[in-house]
Amino acid sequence: MGIQPAVDPNNGKAQGVFRLQRSIDANTQTRSSARANRHDRDIIRPNYQILANTAVTWVLFKGETAVGVDFVGEQGAPNGSLMARKKVILAAGAVHTPQILQLSGLGDAKVLRKLGIRTIWCGQRKAMLEDIDSTVVGGSSWNTGPKTSIYMTRPFSRGSIKVTSRSILDAPLIDYGALTDSTDLEILYAMYMGTRELMLTPDIAVLGPIETAPAPGTTPHEGAVKDAVMRALAPSSAHQCRTAPMMKREDGGVVGAQNRVHATKRLSVVMRVFGRLSWVAGLRQASMQVLRRLQT
Template sequence: MARTSPETFDYVIVGAGSAGALLAARLAERDGVTVCVLEAGPKDSNPFIGIPAGFLKVIFDPKLTWGFTTEPGEHIDGRTVPALQGHVVGGSAAINGMVYTRGQADDFNGWAQLGNRGWGYADVLPYFMKTERRTDGGGDEGYRGRSGKLPIVDLHWKNPLLDRFFEAAGAIGIPRNRDFNGKAQEGAGTYQYNIGRGKRVNTARAFLKDGIKTGRIDLRTGARATRVLFDGTVATGIEYVFERGGTASRVHARREVILCSGALNTPRLLQVSGIGAPALLGALNVPVVSALPGVGENLRDHFTPRTVVRVKGAPTINDYARGPKLIGQGVRWLTGRPSVVGIGVVLGHAFWKSDPALDRADILITFTPGSFKEGFLGVLDDQPGMTLGAWQLRPESSGYVRARSTDVFETPAVQPNYLASQNDRRVLLAGQKMIRELLAQPALARHVAQEVIPGSAVQSDDELMAYARRQGLGGYHYCGTAKMGPASDPMAVVDDKLRVRGVQRLRVVDASIMPDIPSGNTNAPTMMIAEKAADLILQAG
């Protein structure tokens, strides 16, 4: 493979997603600093990326997503399921549902208790606040940022079914919570989104583009990293190509190389670069640079089966999303008014407990006053419907990501091991029963024409779990595959300053470093990690 001569920057970052875009911008705020960002995907020029409802168009677009699929899962009836990740500037935040969920304070206190200094909730809260700008004035004071570049808004589009959902939640003891990212997460309410002036805003659009304008950031799209370059155990740069079998280029870093490729691609890049379990590296015929058995292990993700109900007596998203009504909604969106075009796909939530004796919520019930055709990805149903999903917030099941070869155009083996833990199955069953309990409350029951899936014939615990195994999907919240931990943890990949163990001048800054999965979507915690990493890196000089 032919190679071009290298170029040199202060920092080389792999990945322009939620972490990489934000980190690059923060580093480039320091005078004289230069940053090269390598993004394997294309520019974020697809018009549907900016339209919130365009989520349904982009999340299944093979030009904008990595074509990964999980390995067959023993506890989900041997099924394989999509493992979607963004393959575009902006990363997964360019294709996701825009939900902004920080998680629970005890998630981060738990990270600190594992030996990760400086990662407790009091330590990381300022970084959450630094990124965000609550544009509608909402949120608990003392917990919410008002001056960051990333706009965060509450749901403004109104639908009577949402109110009925909150009434039903209250009837079973779940209180209303106006800010689940504030003092406490528990309760029912509407979601918050990274949407500004009716358009999706991610860290690439909020931060990276300004940094590029200064000339301090060199963004290269379509540039797929093939390996980290080393001089002994010192990371010196990245080798990358623009196409399979193409001429390899090299870019060098005066200070550090930083991997921000996400929890599926970062461990694979480490492995093909000689960092990982010796047995795997030997099978790949890759010389060992640092023997770290935890690389690619500890993969976590949320898993959710969904309940779909045919609706009567209330309007749903399905009613507004076709014909003249859709045109009207489009006009409302263009004129800055609340519209189905300007919202995410999941609107309501209830964070609650599978057991009253628990000290914090372990279940999430999601609510959408709309439904999709079974078997058709992203296609709204012809009939009015609503959809409820159940998650276990902190699944114990864990799996792995492993490179199949040194060819980074070959997809890695992705195995989340969904539902391997008995406790995961117990909590998920409790969540499915909670959905049924909500639907049975008078506020919602009067709008239930028919339960479409799993259907009223599915009643016993065994039947509900069988349904979960055959229908549930992942949450696309992959994390943990280069986990942070103290030297005493043999599976730790990075230390609490995010430096890769056994080598120098190499860090990981993305969801890979999470020691445990947070209680909710992972995009907001990933941005927090990038904000904190920027300070750690700049303090190091």
């Protein structure tokens, strides 16, 4: 099929067959996590403090300058404020970071105005992925059992995250916007048929692969396959990103090259909400499972 191996999938050209790196230290067998990499090492520092079971309600501003945050604790705990001496850094993940920004007045003015939120900066771009140079089809090594799945890592469809109330404790409205761009269905169809072709190659066919979903037994009729793919589609594989994209303000970006939020001072965003180059596990998944019958 002309698919070549990729020696280094992290060089910006993750095309071909390659192994995924695991986030485990080869020497200590320690997983990569916030606790192992930060908490266990930094807990001895006198200026390191964590407020458990606490949620930031919004960022406090003096003009365009972020000066602190308000927070709310679990039921019965007092609310409070924390003031920043240098800057405020948000690291609330791909969902709650834009939620906090919107509750703080940074976002779509139409959405915020309905909730009575004073707008500091008006702007929102419906975008999750745009310029990720990554693989198109990738097998999932963490599947349970001998199955394979199809992931789409560069969809053209765009989703959005919008606050539904003025409370940080109320979940925001997450719209994946799956297949809102018709090009995505065409790509998924090509991926599906390409996987069928791959399963017929001699090296894999000898294992006796059996298609179990989403369209087993169907003829390669384009309409029937597309309909089956649409019914089996899972809109996300839990790796949401680019909900606060790093791009120019006039193009709808949220942060600039230094991770600073546009139209503000002393406010930055970290984590994967603004996008990465090589590794994205996909926001669209066509779950075609293939059960391999190993010959004895």
